[in-house]
Amino acid sequence: MIDAPRPLPPGWPTTEAEATAVQDELRGRVILDEPGPQPGAPLIAVGVDVAYDDERDVVVAAAVALDGTTLEVVEEATAVGRVAFPYVPGLLAFREIPTVLAVLDRLTVTPGLVVCDGYGLAHPRRFGLASHLGVLTGLPTIGVAKNPFTFTYDAPGPARGDTSPLLDGAEEVGRALRTQKGVKPVFVSVGHRVNLDHACAWSLVLSPRYRLPETTRAADSLCRRALAEQAS
DNA sequence: GCGACAG
DNA sequence: ATCTTGTCGC
Numbered sequence: 001m002i003d004a005p006r007p008l009p010p011g012w013p014t015t016e017a018e019a020t021a022v023q024d025e026l027r028g029r030v031i032l033d034e035p036g037p038q039p040g041a042p043l044i045a046v047g048v049d050v051a052y053d054d055e056r057d058v059v060v061a062a063a064v065a066l067d068g069t070t071l072e073v074v075e076e077a078t079a080v081g082r083v084a085f086p087y088v089p090g091l092l093a094f095r096e097i098p099t100v101l102a103v104l105d106r107l108t109v110t111p112g113l114v115v116c117d118g119y120g121l122a123h124p125r126r127f128g129l130a131s132h133l134g135v136l137t138g139l140p141t142i143g144v145a146k147n148p149f150t151f152t153y154d155a156p157g158p159a160r161g162d163t164s165p166l167l168d169g170a171e172e173v174g175r176a177l178r179t180q181k182g183v184k185p186v187f188v189s190v191g192h193r194v195n196l197d198h199a200c201a202w203s204l205v206l207s208p209r210y211r212l213p214e215t216t217r218a219a220d221s222l223c224r225r226a227l228a229e230q231a232s
Numbered sequence: 233g234c235g236a237c238a239g
Numbered sequence: 240a241t242c243t244t245g246t247c248g249c
Contacts, residue, residue, distance in 0.1 A: 050239075052240055087240075089237040095240095096239080118238045128238070149238050187238085 002230055003080045005058050009098055012084060019085065019094045020125070027127040029135045036113070036140045036194030039201035043068045043112025047215025048103065048133075050096045050117075051227040057083045059096055060230055061103040062223035064215065068112065071206065071214050077106035078226040089149075090124045093132040100133060111139050113194070113202060115215040119143040120191035122151060122166055122174035134192020141191030142199040144213055148176070148187050156185050161204055175200055179207035186211060 013019040037043050045068045050061045058080060065075040081099030085091060104111070120130030120143040130143035148166065153176040156164040160181050166174035166189070174189030177200050188203050190196050206213035212220075 050240085052239080054241080087239070089239090092239055123238080143238085145238055147238065150236075 005080045005082050006099070006102060008082055008084050012098070013094060016088060016091060019091045022094075023091075023125055023127045023132070026132060026135050027125065030127070030131050031193045032121075032190065032195075034140075034193045034195070036198045037202070039198060039205050041068065041112075044074065044109050045113045045115060045202070045206060045215050046104070046107065046111040047115045047213065047217075047219035048100050048117070049216060049219035049223050050099060051223040052083060053227060053231060054083065056231075058227075058230060059083050059099050060223050060227040061096065061099040062219045062226060063103045063107055064218035064222055065107055065109050065111065066206075066215055066218065068205070071208070073218060075107055075109050076222055077103050078222060079103035079106060080226075080230055092118060093129040097129070097132060097136065101136060104137060114139050114141045114191070115202075115206065115213055116141060116143045116191060117145070117216055117220070119145050119149060119174070119187070120189040122149065122168070122187065122189035124150070126173070128189065128191075130189065130191030140193040142194050142202065143174075143189045143191055144203050144216060145187040145189075146212070151187075153187075158182060163200060177203055179204060179213075180209075180211055183211045
């Protein structure tokens with residue numbers, strides 16, 4: 001059975017000015033002074049990702065819950081929604097967050113950490129997707145991105161676990177983290193209720209074999225499969 | 233002013 | 240994100 005795309009929430013921003021105002025309002029509710037879960041602690045780590053069909057204006061979100069110790073999949077969920085905003089760098093969250101919230105609602109397990117595909121604090125106004133999702137759910141969140149966006153960094157050391165600051169001018173907004181020897185780093189930033197050390201440590205724990213965390217890989221794979229089903 | 237820019 | 244074949248390598 002294929003789900004019909006759910007409609008947008010009433011009052012959802014439609015202009016860049018409105019979306020920016022929402023960010024500025026929600027940003028005051030981000031919690032940055034909690035250490036967050038200890039890396040390796042027994043918890044459920046949830047990866048979220050989305051896939052788009054711009055033709056049909058459809059977005060499919062996937063959430064995959066992993067045992068934070070064994071990295072085994074304990075639950076999967078998908079949700080189908082409407083693309084909620086045009087793609088504007090810095091406003092990515094508005095495109096997908098309603099559907100991401102829906103997919104998290106479908107999980108029966110309680111996430112101890114949510115790993116987002118994108119940024120948190122590393123954002124032009126310090127309120128990326130991971131920050132936004134964290135504030136709206138109250139859950140600890142981190143962002144792990146594949147690209148440095150507009151930020152700068154020097155290459156981290158060659159060993160797995162080596163890091164270097166991700167900089168916006170002189171300000172450290174996240175870290176480039178080498179998750180595999182000799183492989184391009186990922187870009188980690190804090191979302192909500194997790195500090196940068198723990199965010200990096202969890203990113204490393206969740207990436208035992210590949211460049212990207214297993215949470216991200218599992219969610220990416222699932223949302224692509226779900227989008228293909230939705231299209232057929 | 234223009235372009236570049238997470239996904 | 241997405242458009243897209245084969246190919247080199249473990």
